[in-house]
Amino acid sequence: MRLIILGPPGVGKGTQSKLIAQKLGLVHLSTGDILRKAVESGTELGLKAKSTMESGGLVPDDVMIGIIKDALSDEKVKHDGFILDGFPRTLNQAIALNEILYELSFNNIQIINIYANDNILIQRMTGRGRIDDTSEVVQKRLGVYKETTAPIKEYYAKSFEVIDINGLDEINTINEEIIRNLKINKENS
Ligand code: AMP
Secondary structure: OEEEEEOOOOOOHHHHHHHHHHHHOOEEEEHHHHHHHHHHOOOHHHHHHHHHHHHOOOOOHHHHHHHHHHHHOOHHHHHHOEEEEOOOOOHHHHHHHHHHHHHOOOOOEEEEEEEOOHHHHHHHHHOOOOOOOOHHHHHHHHHHHHHHHOHHHHHHHHHOOEEEEEOOOOHHHHHHHHHHHOOOOHHHO
16 A cells, blocks of 8 residues: 655644554655654764754755655565655655656555644644754744645645545544545555
8 A cells, every 4th residue: 555644744644654554564654754863863864954854944855855766666665565754745746756656656646634723733743842843943834834735735636535634533533534544455555
């Protein structure tokens, strides 16, 4: 199964992606996690991305597209399927992703979109204790989401059925709702 999970920061994409990956045996590809690891281990990518992440901005498209192309080219990803979390975040990334998926012969992509209102998102993010979760940075990330990332949903809605999920419920309720809405296709899993 090949899944893309969309939604604002703090809505629970990471939590849900982990659960879905566990339950369905998929590889969880989180660009935020990849970047945080790079920052921790002080790689060139980490050094480049650190200040952008801390300010709540977006790491440049060419860097992110390179990361995701590498990640999706992995044999395990091809064999087990994936859930993509945190990418795409710009229209350019979405267009590049289409090409990468086509080149790698990944079809039957399913898109999940989790939504919630700002108050909930702010509450959740400020409770996580991440370095980019101070109130000023949280506001910036929500602004970036609305302006740059949210329109991706409309882009996908033109050619895919987007599964809309209310992110307000309990973690397990949301998870069951997502799994219930997925098309389980054994042949193309
Ligand atoms: P996340 O864990 O998905 O909230 O990502 C944390 C931070 O990593 C974001 O606020 C961005 O600075 C950066 N980031 C993650 N994914 C992307 C992406 N697809 N494009 C640009 N920046 C990203």
